[in-house]
Amino acid sequence: MTKTKANPTLKAKSGISKSAVTNLSRRTFFKRMGVGVASCVMLSDIVMGEMLAADAADSLAAWIHVSDTGRITVFSGKAEVGQNIRTSLTQVLAEELFVSVDDIDLILSDTMRTPYDRGTTGSRTTPQMVPLLRRAAATVREILLETAAESWNLEKQSLDLERGTIAHPSNGKKLSYADLVSGKKLLRDVDSSAPLVPVEQWRIAGTSVPKINGRDFITGRHKYASDMTLPGMVYGKILRSPAVGAELIEIDTSEAERMPGVQVVKDGSFIGVTARDSSTAQVALALIQAKWRHSEQPSRSNLFEHLVSKSKNSPSPKNGVEKAFTQSSIQLEQEFLIDYIAHVPLEPRVGMAEWKGDKLTVWTGTQKPFGVQEDLSNEFGISKGNVRVIMPDTGSGYGGKHTAEAGVEAARLAKAVGKPVKVSWTREEEFKWAYLRPSGVIRVKCAGTDSGGLSSWEIYNFNSGGSGIESPYEVDTKHHQYISSDPPLRQGSYRALASTANTFAMESQMSDMADLLSMDSLDFRLKYLKNERLSNVLVAATEKFGWKRSKAPGSGYGLGCGTVKGGFVASCAEVEVDVATGEVSITRIVTAFECGAIINPRHLESQITGCVLQGLGGALFEAIEFEQGVVTNASLSSYRVPRFKDVPVIETVLVNRPDLPSAGSGETPIIGVAPAIRNAIADACGVKINRLPMLPDGRLPRV
Amino acid sequence: MKINVNGKELTIDVTANPSLLEALREQLDLTGTKYGCGEGACGACKVLVNGTPLPACITPAVTVQGKKVITIEGLETNGELHPVQQAFLEVDAFQCAYCAPGMIINAVALLEKNSNPTKQEIVDAMNGNICRCCTYPQIVEAIYQAGKQLA
């Protein structure tokens, strides 16, 4: 085995010496686990939630334990929300431990049992956890090899290891992991020099291992947080204000209180009910008479004016871009408008809470179990050690489940009524009171010279965010600026954040600029791309697509590419436009994606397809409508998401780079779709749609 | 009220006029059937009522008296997966899989009527079911393969 350079950085928390931490950990660890051999990524918070250090926010941890039955248990604070990390992480563990994926139990997201984790966000699981877990698993494997070598008085290099069993080179004797572990309590810090299985020799990682526990999901046996119950549990509902900024001035709960089995909880403006079934709780909620004072709020019709007029700053060009712009002969200045969109995780928010004395346990679907733990500890003024958050594998998030609402609500009700409570949000609540992907106004200005040069580049993003705002192209003078504003609706994280909007604006601008300079938009991009990984996917996508093919009348080709979060993506779209009716159909999207060494090709392809199709929704028709602070399309019959019939021909090219560390794939592939479609429509009929969504009713906007 | 679910006669309380979805999930602990929208728009809650796929969220529980209800939990026979479930497992179609029970129930109903559908027929029949993770191509493939198996 060779050593690779992908050495994870192991950070010890300052102020606590490594050995002190490990000693403390060892005792608690084995108290819980029984005998075994284990390795841990060394951190202060390595063992149990009770010992969690408050300022360990930057640390990463994982531990691996082999029991005396040979069963392997791995603990990580990451969250499974459908990105299938349970599968990919198990694959890399199995690879290093020379066992099958079935030999491993991966315990995720339980603040009492798993090490602290800051959250499953930003495509960080793969680049951060994979190297850590590989090294930790390799450490365990080496300990076991050494133990066998010692007992046979041999060099460990001479031993053969296969499926959890170590074989003597000559006498036919075998020792299983179970044999080797028997009676031992051995915990070691991860050895950063433990040799890793080289990616080229991967046998389990790098293959399409099917979803772990897949059978539980297709038989309905898996319990999502929304499926869980506790003995004596009641169902809770919360009174919501009718609009953003509305203030409760009068409340009459007497009718609800008269319903048998119903309890009403009033705590300032927090009003809720509980009942033994959700239909009764719903009726009780409806019987509450509340009066609200409304305040003036923005509407969708003045959203973009609002974002610009309430912006906290104004564009302040730097680096001489203004001069370069004015001095150039070809100038292009455009504005792009981005509507609010919703995540719509198919499983809405849910929280189930139980108090035992001053100890609180909450089950919830979240991308940040430790964040929820912290919110709960703040809310109730109890220590984090008294709050346990458990997250079963969840019905998706897409960046929309970073917060603790339903868990906090359930815990407040449970505390008041003295019983376990489950609060399941309705789809309407999810649309109105969860957070949205920010809307935005994006201005792009650039200039070119007659010789096809790109001389200046400016981009200003009002409100939607600064992620992915940096142009990947080489231009002499560049300036980018994110300008925050006063958002009229609650907004937050979303798959790929603002890079979808920023890439839409930048890649639209690039294609239009190529047109102005009479250059092919692929050649134009390649000319200014120095980033080889990005050029590679651009070439891969356009080759598969057949970029230089001739087109039928009415059809158009477009492309969009970009790089964020360690991934590189290029999408090509083909559209057909009926100029007479204005009808547009998207017929084909080809996406090439590269994120280093591929761990699971089938799941990678699924993530790319999912990103492309979810991106199609935001590109074409998804938009939150709102009037005076009230979302008016808060249902799945009025807010349109992609369905089977919206799916064009989708092709993917997986660019594998075994020589590079793996990065995440759940976000980046979304960013090229919108500009590719927009540029294809422009190519087909000359109409440039600088707005997301582009085709809310399937037709070209009337000019 | 008596209700026949997955071949068993069970009793539910209908005083609060629950939807079939609420009765299944809260009274019978059959939580494989999911809530996604509450208005018949997403298909997450689909069950078979006398063989027809219906959204349980907008079906009052009282209306299924005397009818046969099949939920995702009732598709296996003697521990053997239904061919549609088997195909979904083999194609490894899902991400979060929250949509899976509704998708599978709807696909079972489709294949009862049309055992070997074309991909276009699958798309038409499945359009009322939402997969927000957008694993649509894989779902179509799984149903297509199940059809080939059954034909």
Ligand code: FES
């Ligand atoms: S929950 Fe019944 S169709 Fe959506």
Ligand code: FES
């Ligand atoms: S797999 Fe997540 S909703 Fe379908």
